[in-house]
């Protein structure tokens with residue numbers, strides 16, 4: 001019985017390969033290759049869907065469910081007048097810093113954003129030292145440091161200053177390909193809140 005089954009598998013593999021080869025001999029026009037049904041060498045006749053960004057002001061918007069457990073939440077409100085974010089001028093902090101957030105009913109910036117997870121790196125005597133280990137002598141590369149020691153900070157970790165690098169404002173568009181992904185949340189409240197700092201080492205420790 002076992003033998004028979006694998007023969008059926010092998011035969012169907014041959015059949016699939018044959019079909020694949022046959023279609024490869026036909027001519028495929030460039031316009032039919034991708035989702036963009038125009039000449040690939042010009043920008044003529046390309047009308048990108050620029051979408052309609054929400055105009056709902058902060059405080060009036062309804063938050064979206066998270067895309068998956070501990071995904072960065074999408075921005076539900078308008079960001080008009082709030083961008084670009086610079087290190088010196090970050091309007092998001094005015095409402096989302098944990099000390100002000102409750103008073104304006106905004107979600108507070110989570111503890112992960114006040115933590116530095118990167119290995120401490122210094123240059124000494126022409127050597128790169130990561131978490132006290134000399135690169136190239138004690139360790140091969142950064143990935144050899146299994147887990148960098150997380151350093152809790154009192155201020156926002158500056159590797160996170162540019163909020164829209166990860167949190168995106170949302171627009172009404174007609175997607176060329178629909179997303180059929182269905183997230184599964186282990187706890188129902190994870191649809192609306194993250195707990196990444198508590199579960200950071202899950203599966204590692």
Ligand code: HEC
Pocket residue numbers: 057058059060061062063064073074075076077079082083091092093094095096104105106107163164167192
């Ligand atoms: C005037 C206050 C204010 C400012 C400024 C502001 N927000 Fe918000 N934000 C809110 C409030 C309030 C909510 C909750 C939804 C609502 O009521 O609009 C929110 C929701 C969010 C959410 C969704 C949180 C969740 O739990 O789903 C994200 C992400 C977010 N804001 C990011 C930003 C970013 C990035 C900026 C800067 C570009 C910014 N916000 C500027 C008040 C503000």
Ligand code: HEC
Pocket residue numbers: 070071072073092093096107108109110111112113156159160161162163164165166167192193194195196197
């Ligand atoms: C490098 C990517 C990145 C940047 C930059 C970043 N965030 Fe996040 N943010 C995340 C991720 C991932 C989560 C969900 C996991 C977590 O809590 O860390 C999150 C979660 C949040 C939440 C939800 C907290 C909760 O309790 O559910 C808020 C609010 C937020 N971020 C605001 C901000 C603001 C404001 C900035 C800019 C100062 C910012 N973030 C910058 C990736 C980022």
